[in-house]
Amino acid sequence: METRRLEFLVELARLGSMREVADVLGVTTSTVSQQIAALAQEVGAPLVEPVGRRVRLTPAGRRLADHGITILAAVDVARRDLDPGAEPAGTVRVAGFATAIRRSLLPLLPDLAASHPHVRLVCAEHEPTEALALLADDAVDLALVYEYDLAPRPFGRRVQATPLWSAPWGLGVPAADADPAGDAVAVFRRYADRDWIVNSRNTADEDAVAVLAALAGFTPRLSHRADSLSLVEDLIVSGLGVGLLPEHPGPRRGVRVLPLRGPGVRLRARAVVARGRERWAPLALVLARLTGSSAARPGR
Template sequence: METRRLELLVALARLGSMREVADEMGVTTSTVSQQIAALARETGTVLLEPVGRRVRLTPAGRRLADHALTILAAVDAARSDLDPAAEPEGTVRVAGFATAIRRSLLPLLASLESTRVRMLIAEHEPAEALDLLAEDAVDLALVYDYALSPRTFDDRFEVTPLWKARWGLGVPAESAVGGLPAAAGVDRYRDDGWIVNSRNDADERVVAALAALAGFTPRIAHRADSLDLVQDLIAAGLGVGLLPEGMPMRSGVRLLPLREPVVLLRAFAVVGRGRAAWAPLAMVAGRLVR
């Protein structure tokens, strides 16, 4: 249905006269009559009935006029939403890994309270988040890779780097007796079990790369998604695993810095190609980068 015809129908319901509609809308009475007739053909419904020398809306015409108010309001809202000069308004759906949610998203929430933009946040590993983005189930994905094992993004996505963080090797405290060296090699742990992520293979690939440089193949002993659980497994003597520098270490765990090579996690904001101009998403993405 042509929205212009719906506007004429709404005006007719309000004014009750085609002449008054024509005067208000700046068209001829004939144009009003023709457009309402075309709308009746589009809907397959009789919209007008004669009353003496005038016409009035049929019950179906009045129902359509009621619907038209909602339809026209939605069209106006869509135009406003797409207007780059308008105040951003809408809900941005975000899928991201836990560290990025804590570090990047949560600090933004307070700054959004004074705006008309809201966020819906879901915790997902990178592959899951990118799948949701490809399916248009989310608007923004926060993902990561490691410099030792870079992720390849296909041309469906637009990618913006956010921040980087160094990771070290978490080991049982008793194995690090004598103090922490300036840089720890992984070769001393060639006979230990290794703990890797259960939902993402990025850190397993990094562990394999580190071990290959040291001349051995790591034995994957356990898989855990939670970094807190990784620490618990390490403290129990069940293996060693990668942990971020700056994370508080629980009793029984020591973090050895890795410098040759450095293990660097890189965080990215990813949106669907062509979607970055949507005002609410542009606001959130811009604040994330800043």
């Protein structure tokens, strides 16, 4: 039903006269009568009945008027909640990879709680493919994802991806290995016959490895898959393969990270929202804080 028509019915229940309703709402008596008649047609029940020269609500009209008070109040609350200029309030659901939650989101929480106590964040750790699927299903409001510059992710037109920060990644190898000379292609060629370790829940590093390996003239033997970076390091220490690792912070003892240059490998973090949702006040606030925080720490 048209909620604007409910206002006419609620006012009629309060004032008892179409003329008084017309005066309060700034319309003609005929308009009041037409709007209530149209509402009756929408709900399929008579809402008023004549009593001499006046009208009164039918039992159905009284019940709908009672509902109308609640409905109109809820609509008003929804309008205020969705107003981009309103004070932010609500729960922002976030799915993202662990580093972005730890580095970008958690530092915001103390100041956010102090300045906007009615904004609440709930977080879930997910790899990019999982986080973007949750965003597409409207199960979260914000996805924190990553890609590598060598294998950029196509996000599509339905979402808005905002850059946050980037970090250099290198090739994690056993610490005892000799230091190969040359650019990234030469480094990869040195390890062409090794087993390779890639992510078990996301293909981003697998794609980056494939690009550099192709430039080096070989197809990598992808033997192990691990989601945890510490497990990747354990596999490397055990001599089971090599794999991409962040240059900073340094790896554990027994692993070294060979820098990759020309071309390099940089992980790029992105904050992704459904297009149009960024105007929702709580989400706009979190995005502004995320991008402002990232701008203060460029380069990594």
